[in-house]
Amino acid sequence: MTYMDEYAIILKSKSDYTKLNKLVHDMLHIDPARPETCVALAALWERKDERKALTYAEKSLRVDDRHITGYIMKGNLHLLLNRPDLAVTDFRGAQELRADLRSYQGLVRAYLALSKCKDALFTAREAMKVMHQSAKALKLVGDVHAISSSGREKARKFYESAIRLEPGFLGAALALADLHVAEGRNKDAVLLLERYLRQWADDSLHIKLAQVFAATNVLSDALSHYQSALRINPHNEAAKKGLERLEKQMKGVDPDAPEEDEENEADDVDGDQDDPELL
Missing domain, CATH: 1.25.40.10 (Tetratricopeptide repeat domain)
Incomplete structure (x- = not known):
């Protein structure tokens, strides 16, 4: 069980939720009370419900208040929930136990979110x-x-x-x-x-290239790189979202427009001026 929560975080970062779900199931079967199990549960729930994920991160620290990964997970969740002030406390808690690069990274992100650049x-x-x-x-x-x-x-x-x-x-x-x-x-x-x-052959490189090409309106190259990223990692959420945006661009639709606006644009293209709701 030792370090299995670290493995869970790696699976989450790779968007491999199938393996993550199985890992959490196995950990719950072995020992649901371990802090590692609580952190793994937090990693699993982060995508669906950040607040529920936070309750599991907090539980890991109630079980063991010296569990560094629990502080790291809690701090990152507070950043996602737009509470950088609380994240600072979490990452400092991790640092007091051990100088971990992730706690420094988290502190920097939290301070920047608080506009404390110095x-x-x-x-x-x-x-x-x-x-x-x-x-x-x-x-x-x-x-x-x-x-x-x-x-x-x-x-x-x-x-x-x-x-x-x-x-x-x-x-x-x-x-x-x-x-x-x-x-x-x-x-x-x-x-x-x-x-x-x-x-x-890394999916993150393909995604970044796709973003650059999309920004410069070289859409065919952007499409190719998003597809390459998904071939390497079919679970990559950034690639999926980027591809959705790109498909809208290729259709001439503003990818940042609200859904209602897109529907209205589609109505305008169809020429539905005789729709009674529009009169």
């Missing part, structure tokens, strides 16, 4: 000092700088440093691609991502 930068720099030669800590500092247009050049340097330190770190490559797009360097973003695709 606290976020201080926390990211602390992570870089504690986790010497960590590419993920370097990226975290870059993430804080990337929030403002004036900090993008510094962010780029941190992302590039992270990639030099760990060439296979896809998170830094994706962040650097986002930075390229934000500054209008779409070709640079595509070249970077395609270079990584030659070495790693």
